Amino acid sequence: xxxxxxxxxxxxxxxxxxxxxxxxxxxxxxxxxxxxxxxxxxxxxxxxxxxxxxxxxxxxxxxxxxxxxxxxxxxxxxxxxxxxxxxxxxxxxxxxxxxxxxxxxxxxxxxxxxxxxxxxxxxxxxxxxxxxxxxxxxxxxxxxxxxxxxxxxxxxxxxxxxxxxxxxxxxxxxxxxxxxxxxxxxxxxxxxxxxxxxxxxxxxxxxxxxxxxx
Amino acid sequence: xxxxxxxxxxxxxxxxxxxxxxxxxxxxxxxxxxxxxxxxxxxxxxxxxxxxxxxxxxxxxxxxxxxxxxxxxxxxxxxxxxxxxxxxxxxxxxxxxxxxxxxxxxxxxxxxxxxxxxxxxxxxxxxxxxxxxxxxxxxxxxxxxxxxxxxxxxxxxxxxxxxxxxxxxxxxxxxxxxxxxxxxxxxxxxxxxxxxxxxxxxxxxxxxxxxxxxxxxxxxxxxxxxxxxxxxxxxxxxxxxxxxxxxxxxxxxxxxxxxxxxxxxxxxxxxxxxxxxxxxxxxxxxxxxxxxxxxxxxxxxxxxxxxxxxxxxxxxxxxxxxxxxxxxxxxxxxxxxxxxxxxxxxxxxxxxxxxxxxxxxxxxxxxxxxxxxxxxxxxxxxxxxxxxxxxxxxxxxxxxxxxxxxxxxxxxxxxxxxxxxxxxxxxx
Numbered sequence: 001x002x003x004x005x006x007x008x009x010x011x012x013x014x015x016x017x018x019x020x021x022x023x024x025x026x027x028x029x030x031x032x033x034x035x036x037x038x039x040x041x042x043x044x045x046x047x048x049x050x051x052x053x054x055x056x057x058x059x060x061x062x063x064x065x066x067x068x069x070x071x072x073x074x075x076x077x078x079x080x081x082x083x084x085x086x087x088x089x090x091x092x093x094x095x096x097x098x099x100x101x102x103x104x105x106x107x108x109x110x111x112x113x114x115x116x117x118x119x120x121x122x123x124x125x126x127x128x129x130x131x132x133x134x135x136x137x138x139x140x141x142x143x144x145x146x147x148x149x150x151x152x153x154x155x156x157x158x159x160x161x162x163x164x165x166x167x168x169x170x171x172x173x174x175x176x177x178x179x180x181x182x183x184x185x186x187x188x189x190x191x192x193x194x195x196x197x198x199x200x201x202x203x204x205x206x207x208x209x210x211x212x213x214x
Numbered sequence: 215x216x217x218x219x220x221x222x223x224x225x226x227x228x229x230x231x232x233x234x235x236x237x238x239x240x241x242x243x244x245x246x247x248x249x250x251x252x253x254x255x256x257x258x259x260x261x262x263x264x265x266x267x268x269x270x271x272x273x274x275x276x277x278x279x280x281x282x283x284x285x286x287x288x289x290x291x292x293x294x295x296x297x298x299x300x301x302x303x304x305x306x307x308x309x310x311x312x313x314x315x316x317x318x319x320x321x322x323x324x325x326x327x328x329x330x331x332x333x334x335x336x337x338x339x340x341x342x343x344x345x346x347x348x349x350x351x352x353x354x355x356x357x358x359x360x361x362x363x364x365x366x367x368x369x370x371x372x373x374x375x376x377x378x379x380x381x382x383x384x385x386x387x388x389x390x391x392x393x394x395x396x397x398x399x400x401x402x403x404x405x406x407x408x409x410x411x412x413x414x415x416x417x418x419x420x421x422x423x424x425x426x427x428x429x430x431x432x433x434x435x436x437x438x439x440x441x442x443x444x445x446x447x448x449x450x451x452x453x454x455x456x457x458x459x460x461x462x463x464x465x466x467x468x469x470x471x472x473x474x475x476x477x478x479x480x481x482x483x484x485x486x487x488x489x490x491x492x493x494x495x496x497x498x499x500x501x502x503x504x505x506x507x508x509x510x511x512x513x514x515x516x517x518x519x520x521x522x523x524x525x526x527x528x529x530x531x532x533x534x535x536x537x538x539x540x541x542x543x544x545x546x547x548x549x550x551x552x553x554x555x556x557x558x559x560x561x562x563x564x565x566x567x568x569x570x571x572x573x574x575x576x577x578x579x580x581x582x583x584x585x586x587x588x589x590x591x592x593x594x595x596x597x598x599x600x601x602x603x604x605x606x607x608x609x610x611x612x613x614x615x616x617x618x619x620x621x622x623x624x625x626x627x628x629x630x631x632x633x634x635x636x637x638x639x640x641x642x
Contacts, residue, residue: 061520085516089529108503111496
């Protein structure tokens with residue numbers, strides 16, 4: 001995949017570039033602030049961009065703003081946003097357009113190289129990858145209304161879906177057959193009122209419902 | 215009778231009744247004021263007459279009379295002022311808080327002497343009496359009472375007495391000597407009756423209300439208190455951060471260093487063991503990051519820094535287990551201390567609502583007011599909330615007070631609970 005890396009700390013940027021290249025990807029640009037991120041995205045049209053939330057010039061949420069802006073320009077542009085902290089609010093904003101190709105992970109996840117690269121690839125293919133911290137926060141916070149209708153098993157599955165796992169991966173994780181997982185997902189979509197003819201990615205909509213924003 | 219005429223009649227009757235009531239009210243109030251302010255001078259005059267009738271000569275007479283005047287002032291200044299304050303409040307609703315120094319309880323010191331806030335005494339009852347006397351002679355507010363007792367007869371007393379004197383003169387004295395003057399005297403007295411007593415309000419406000427010095431004193435005391443609270447809170451906060459760093463991230467970094475050192479020694483001889491150590495180091499570094507993240511969140515939540523107050527409160531609402539709606543009319547970012555104080559206040563209030571209200575939903579509104587920013591948090595719970603000492607709200611309150619802000623809890627039993635936080639600020 002062709003990847004743009006946007007991270008202002010040199011060591012981390014360098015580490016990310018090496019990590020991604022070691023896994024056979026091509027880093028077409030490595031930048032360190034918002035304007036150059038937007039330029040690089042427009043110029044290189046990468047398959048996926050890995051972007052840090054806090055960057056120059058304002059050192060607030062420049063990276064997130066760059067990601068959102070770029071996706072408005074090019075709907076569906078795959079972005080994986082990294083941060084030192086996880087906010088459901090940001091996750092909702094990233095997923096709000098329902099187009100998928102969104103990842104939102106804690107920086108710590110980079111330590112697990114294999115899983116991190118997998119997440120980047122999944123996002124590049126149009127999937128989603130939400131940090132388990134977001135997922136556990138929602139499950140830990142007690143019931144939010146759209147999830148009330150789901151059974152415990154369905155909640156387990158939607159949580160793994162939010163992390164970005166495919167049916168096959170979920171089946172492996174829960175020691176179930178892929179067939180029964182797909183039955184569960186169909187039931188989840190029905191309960192959340194997500195119809196098959198939606199143009200948007202049904203899994204993304206389910207995750208949005210999971211975030212309580214749908 | 216024609217309906218319109220009847221209505222007019224009723225109207226006239228009620229108007230007449232209103233005039234009669236205000237005349238009666240004026241009469242009783244004027245009388246009360248004359249009695250209240252005239253009591254002391256009357257007592258002095260009586261004392262003067264009494265002592266001069268004893269015939270001990272001018273020096274002794276004036277000495278005794280002055281003694282009675284002084285005793286009167288010490289004894290009656292406070293009750294007389296208290297009565298006047300009470301009447302003014304009852305008649306006009308104007309509050310005139312007394313600003314006496316607080317009474318210090320008489321306490322026995324380690325030396326066996328009794329301390330009353332002014333002096334040490336060997337005997338308890340002496341100390342109590344001294345406190346009583348000194349409170350009436352040393353307290354500036356008591357001196358203001360004395361000034362009131364001296365000036366009130368000449369101001370309020372004279373004005374309040376005027377309509378009574380005119381009516382009495384017109385009704386009783388003049389008809390005999392000068393009947394032509396009797397009618398205008400009664401007229402003038404009646405016209406003055408409803409308004410004369412009102413002079414007490416401005417005069418009492420001037421002499422009985424707290425003086426500028428007292429107001430400033432109170433303000434300074436509260437500022438000093440606020441500053442001390444703030445310093446203590448900051449100190450406690452720094453200690454907490456130090457402890458968290460020491461027990462958390464710092465300790466974990468030490469552990470990482472140890473693991474890496476061991477791995478370095480083992481790398482040639484025991485690759486499998488090295489792998490275990492390296493994995494340990496990585497896991498510990500994750501834990502250190504987690505600790506640091508929690509710590510940072512407690513100091514300044516990153517979303518507050520990145521997005522400002524409104525989005526930070528929204529993030530709070532998204533994470534809250536109760537359905538939480540946030541509405542805001544705030545357009546610009548505020549100064550960071552104001553944002554922080556308001557954020558932590560809101561966070562604490564929402565947490566309380568979640569923990570204690572028993573409700574299902576929380577509404578947060580953030581509004582620009584004329585002087586600053588107000589945040590209202592209301593829930594649909596059972597109410598009856600208060601601010602017990604030691605609760606998080608007290609800390610929140612002192613942090614707000616340092617910015618000139620305030621916190622108000624309105625929580626009738628049965629609910630709902632509404633907590634309002636206000637901080638003055640200029641827009642930025």
